[in-house]
Amino acid sequence: MSEIENKAIVLNGLTKSYGEKRVLDNFSASFPYGSKTVIKGVSGCGKTTLLRIIAGLTLPDSGTVTGTADKKISVLFQEDRLFPTLTALGNVAAVIQDGNRKKIAADILGMLGLGDKKDLDSYPSQLSGGMKRRCAIARALAYDGDIVLLDEALKGLDRDNAEKCAQVIRTFTENKTVISVTHLATSLEDDFENTLIMTSPEI
Amino acid sequence: MRLTDKPNGAGSQAQTLTKNGKTPRLPKPVIAVISAAATFAVWIIIWQIAYANIGVSFIFPSPYQVLVELFRLIPEKKFIISVTGSMLRVICGYLTGIAVALAAAFASHFFLPLKIFFSPFVKVVRATPAASFILICVLWMPSNAVPVFIAFLMVFPIVYENTLTGLSETSVNLREVAAVYRFSRIKKLTLLYIPSIAPYFASACTTSLGLAWKAGISAEVLCVTRDSVGYYIYISKQYFETAQLFAWTVAIIVVSVLLEFAIKKSVAALQRAVRRKYVGN
Numbered sequence: 316m317s318e319i320e321n322k323a324i325v326l327n328g329l330t331k332s333y334g335e336k337r338v339l340d341n342f343s344a345s346f347p348y349g350s351k352t353v354i355k356g357v358s359g360c361g362k363t364t365l366l367r368i369i370a371g372l373t374l375p376d377s378g379t380v381t382g383t384a385d386k387k388i389s390v391l392f393q394e395d396r397l398f399p400t401l402t403a404l405g406n407v408a409a410v411i412q413d414g415n416r417k418k419i420a421a422d423i424l425g426m427l428g429l430g431d432k433k434d435l436d437s438y439p440s441q442l443s444g445g446m447k448r449r450c451a452i453a454r455a456l457a458y459d460g461d462i463v464l465l466d467e468a469l470k471g472l473d474r475d476n477a478e479k480c481a482q483v484i485r486t487f488t489e490n491k492t493v494i495s496v497t498h499l500a501t502s503l504e505d506d507f508e509n510t511l512i513m514t515s516p517e518i
Numbered sequence: 519m520r521l522t523d524k525p526n527g528a529g530s531q532a533q534t535l536t537k538n539g540k541t542p543r544l545p546k547p548v549i550a551v552i553s554a555a556a557t558f559a560v561w562i563i564i565w566q567i568a569y570a571n572i573g574v575s576f577i578f579p580s581p582y583q584v585l586v587e588l589f590r591l592i593p594e595k596k597f598i599i600s601v602t603g604s605m606l607r608v609i610c611g612y613l614t615g616i617a618v619a620l621a622a623a624f625a626s627h628f629f630l631p632l633k634i635f636f637s638p639f640v641k642v643v644r645a646t647p648a649a650s651f652i653l654i655c656v657l658w659m660p661s662n663a664v665p666v667f668i669a670f671l672m673v674f675p676i677v678y679e680n681t682l683t684g685l686s687e688t689s690v691n692l693r694e695v696a697a698v699y700r701f702s703r704i705k706k707l708t709l710l711y712i713p714s715i716a717p718y719f720a721s722a723c724t725t726s727l728g729l730a731w732k733a734g735i736s737a738e739v740l741c742v743t744r745d746s747v748g749y750y751i752y753i754s755k756q757y758f759e760t761a762q763l764f765a766w767t768v769a770i771i772v773v774s775v776l777l778e779f780a781i782k783k784s785v786a787a788l789q790r791a792v793r794r795k796y797v798g799n
């Protein structure tokens with residue numbers, strides 16, 4: 316067991332309820348380091364909850380998560396969650412720890428089609444839904460986590476932008492452990508080696 | 519016939535309308551000044567009528583008598599000394615109050631026992647008349663310290679409670695982002711907490727300054743603080759120099775308006791500074 320734990324994220328018997336509603340029931344899975352997994356399931360089946368437990372943002376009622384303790388974790392939340400007081404550039408630069416932060420941030424945003432000065436200097440309230448999503452993606456990638464958790468990554472993006480983002484995410488997450496949850500698989504997950512189907516415990 | 523006439527008629531009417539719209543009007547600031555002056559004049563007339571009906575200067579002086587008294591006072595050395603003295607005392611208590619309240623609010627937000635500890639204090643201070651505090655404090659501290667302390671007491675609960683409200687409204691979603699991306703304390707402060715307390719803090723600073731100024735003057739009156747506006751109000755009252763009492767009051771109102779103007783400008787500048795782009799290193 317401990318041998319796997321040094322090489323993978325291991326979820327063991329996770330159970331989580333909100334009030335009467337059981338969201339996870341004895342859920343176990345393992346995600347080898349460097350592997351890419353897509354978790355599919357209908358809306359409300361507990362995908363976001365599972366991701367939050369892996370990220371340490373929600374505590375399970377029982378069960379354990381191992382293999383995440385000393386790792387940097389990038390989270391692309393289901394919502395964009397940009398800081399309203401920061402520009403697109405500022406939002407991305409804020410998570411970069413060293414180097415020329417503005418330049419790195421501008422480069423990533425540029426790859427996602429937000430490289431114009433006007434876009435870089437726009438506040439979230441001035442960006443369209445798709446632009447905000449791309450900015451959130453840029454932030455998650457800029458943080459350079461060992462583990463990358465993606466929640467409905469390409470949500471709300473048109474076909475061209477979704478393709479562009481999928482490409483950039485692929486480039487940035489090479490050799491990283493990626494877990495992507497979605498109710499609607501996209502081109503991003505085409506070459507992911509593992510697929511998990513999640514079902515709601517009560518159905 | 520009528521049908522063909524109508525559009526023409528309507529057209530010419532529309533033209534006259536636009537012409538009317540374009541007739542030169544007074545610019546807005548001028549209108550504002552005129553209406554303010556007119557309102558002021560009406561109140562001065564009411565004051566004058568009241569004076570004429572009462573007819574006893576030492577009970578109710580005329581606007582003219584007060585104005586004469588004010589202009590007699592302004593060049594005097596004691597005027598400038600007492601006005602600056604009173605302002606310094608109040609501003610000193612005000613700024614200390616803001617600083618202590620901010621620190622206390624942050625500490626209370628992150629450490630519940632402290633919040634519970636402060637809760638009755640804040641409620642009692644809010645509910646107690648300033649006069650009670652003044653008369654108690656004068657037993658304990660020198661008369662020139664009481665106004666400072668009273669100003670402090672007026673400011674503390676307002677800034678404390680408003681800051682706490684702002685802190686409690688920090689977005690949970692953004693807090694999680696800050697946690698996931700391991701933001702430093704400074705980053706959390708500038709990105710999460712300051713933006714969320716800014717509007718509450720700004721309004722607390724504005725409202726509490728007026729309160730602090732008025733309560734500070736009351737403290738000076740009741741403590742007979744040397745070299746203060748309150749002291750001269752007290753003296754004027756003792757000698758039935760009612761016109762002088764009014765003149766000092768006018769001075770207090772003017773300072774009050776100036777202080778409010780100054781604080782609004784500073785708060786706006788502060789908020790701009792908070793909103794400025796944060797990309798830095």
Ligand SMILES: Nc1ncnc2c1ncn2[C@@H]1O[C@H](COP(=O)(O)OP(=O)(O)O)[C@@H](O)[C@H]1O
Pocket residue numbers: 333336338356357358359360361362363364365
């Ligand atoms: N914080 C919460 N409080 C109460 N119920 C919640 C909470 N978070 C999620 N739920 C419920 O748990 C279920 C699973 O939610 P979620 O994990 O967001 O599903 P998914 O991401 O698959 O759409 C839903 O029924 C949702 O209403």
Ligand SMILES: [Mg+2]
Pocket residue numbers: 359362363364393466
């Ligand atoms: Mg979800």
